[in-house]
Amino acid sequence: MEPTNIFDPNYFHKVVDCQHACPAHTPVPEYIRLIAQERYTEAYMLNWDSNVFPGVLGRTCDRPCEPACRRVRTEETPVAICRLKRAAADNKGDVTAYLPQIPLQKNGKRIALIGAGPASLAVARDLLPFGYEVHLFEQDEKGGGFMRSQIPAFRLPEEVLDEEVDRILDMGVHCHFGQAIDRMKSLMAQNFDAYFVGTGAPRGRDLELTGRDEVDDYIHIGIDWLSSVAFGHISEIKGKVIVMGGGNTAMDCCRTSLRLGAESVKVVVRSAFEVMKASEWEKEDAMREGIPIINNRPPKEFVHENGKLKGVLFECVTPVRGDDGRLRYQPSGEPDEFIACDHVLMAIGQDNHCPWIERDLGIEFDKWDCPTLNEVTLQSTNPSIFFGGDSAFGPENIIWASAHAHRAAISIHLYCQGKDLVADRPPEGLNLLSTKMGVHEWAYDAAHDSAERHLVPLVEHESSLNNLKVEVELGFDAQLAAQEAQRCLNCDVQTVFTDNLCIECDACVDICPMDCISFVDNRPELELRQSLTAPALNAEQDLYVSDALDTGRVMVKDEDVCLHCGLCAERCPTNAWDMQRSVVHIPQLGSYGE
């Protein structure tokens, strides 16, 4: 293998699994260290800088970071990254002093943002410190988009959302709330310098089945129904409820129904439990509240009598795993199952839908009604129009919206300056800083904590089920957060190897608790992976290969299960190993601290 180029920012970035998995590349280990030092405000701002909505995300994020967490590979359960983020938000102090200065003298460029969801808000935050005049158009009376309309208050209290939305609006956004844009052309007539569309994926899918039209009054589209609940138009649901669908919206629908007085609630899913789209913890939350999840039941027919819904007939299927590893379903032979109900909530997915954008504006759309975009710049085929969030590539989540927003803001900035959106984009970068402070002292807590993942305390069951607005999770208090923070392996403190210092004494090989380090003859990667102290079987994780050493061998470190405990550096007599903190620079406008 060729020696590893550690100057490629992506190499060490990839080692920080959580940060790499986060669409917005939040520097997770760094903010967890700040929490451990009780510097909650700084931890919060570090989050705010990259993901814009730490308080919201600390409660509702899809957490791509947690399955990626190295501890899943070393000890099964990931660090409770999301809960720690919330702990930073809950315990922070006044952040005013940390907010970017908004210039009074504007730069003369006017930007229109359509839809006041997370994507548009984050674009506004990135652009405002650069003197842009930002206009935000929203059909609802308040900002927040689906964070407000679809996430129930028992998961995300309104005041948390208001705080983070208002923080951006108070930076000087020109808000045009209660104004639905029904024609793009009329907006473009106002001659903005650039437009950002962040209107989400607003159309909930429906199901055309026998009997569907006859019982229209009892069938509700999940996201629309949640939105009506959020804005107070619906405050109860009577009788028996079936929620169809296996995603997070389905979980929100069933738990909301329970709180609005439903006699019974069942979730019925076409597919098997393990392939449901809902996050593991959201399924657990629903089941803990006593809601049954019934799997392998594709719906067949809405059964009704005299125009009133009686129930739904489901087919019974069995999942069979094919040779390609995918599940397929075949009839199980059982008779169809009838489940009685008074209401059906349909949460089977949502689609992009932009009827208000005329198709003669030079914006191309594909057959799923998604715009044709440059994946890096998020620029549409009309150069002044950019897309982000769910409206760009279909339904994702808040953290993706933040990530898109940073990219779009850079693009808009370059576009307004007449620069090239690709060639002039700022590159990714990486800094390495040694953490060595003394012979045995490191500027991070190197010792490994073998504690199990700490559980988050919950509000008492009864009171939460009776009130839609009582938040179920209480969050980590300062002490639990400090304990959980210790579980972080500090994967951003990198093991950096300097080959010309190595005397090949084997001290690092002998001390490494995870058998990550080997000194072997160089070979092609596949053979090399097999020839190590512990064979490196996880091909997704890189090998760190040195140049040839004095004996002709190379140092090979399997990054897979390294604990970043620093013992290799402690035992190295020549400082060939050093523990260096990597700081990944993800290009972003108006970056905190710049």
Next chain:
Amino acid sequence: MTFVAKPRVHHPNIPTNDLGLTRRDYEGSVSTLCAGCGHDSVSAAIVQACSELSLPPHRFAKVSGIGCSSKTPSYFLNRSHGFNSVHGRMPSVMTGANLANRELMCIGVSGDGDSASIGLGQFAHVVRRRTNMLYLVDNNGTYGLTKGQFSATNDKGSTSKKGIANLYEPIDLVSMALQLGASFVARSFSGDKRQLVPLIKAALKHKGMAFIDVVSPCVAFNNHSGSTKSFEFIREHSHSVVDADLIFGQPEITADYAEGTYETVDMPDGSLLQLYKVDADYDPYDRIGALTYVQKMQQQGQVATGLLYVDPEAVECHDIMETTAQPLNELAEDALCPGHEALAAINQSYR
């Protein structure tokens, strides 16, 4: 020294041996020796050898004297019996332990100071006695614990860290062991576990006095350009004569060795000791030949390593003394003190 404790967590795919133990179960406390000390590699090699042989840790006795080397029994086989004895007196204590319980596997760890200076007499006599043990010397040619004076194994002309040459002839423990009757004599290098681990395994399975001299560089005081016991010097000047491997079941011949240069020796427990002759003319069963070869190499400034001599039919101390097969510590009082009449009968037999 290391202040961070070694985490108990281990690689998810770490192999377990026949006892269901992993290599980590054979470790000891975290070393307090200097970072990079060769002795730690030797400890790691012992850990690996014992683990791969599936030997029960609690059946070991590990004994040492004084010095950096003699600290190392703390760093391997945590679950075994240990005794850190007086300077140079490891052989006496080890002999006592072995006499009391001949079923124990005995590992004596010593250093060049402990064995070639203050304990030279003890060394000579335990080899003569052929105590059934592995006598392992971590040989770095310097007194590291007292900051780098020449030890008795330091080669003449080799310099100190400050450049002053050693004026005295070295004691070669390998030659002495060959002369005094050790039945398994090897030399290896802490930086070459591929050679060292199989040698330790073979020595542990050998019945009789097994002596291994391990050149183990002192990174603090004797790993410089004027040293003949540095990583660099040993890598450039060592010549392996016979590589050994202990195997179970059918012999496996690796392609690295030409035909006619390997052979197998039956071990008492049914395993096979496989010998690969790197030097085709070398005869590892010839004690005198080995002695000559080792000294000739030394004269040329080279270091002969590998399995230098083995006597597969060797006898050990208990055989010589014809002691009872049952360990003495298991004999009940009536067997140990057969009484007045038995004593009278013995006395009578001498009249």
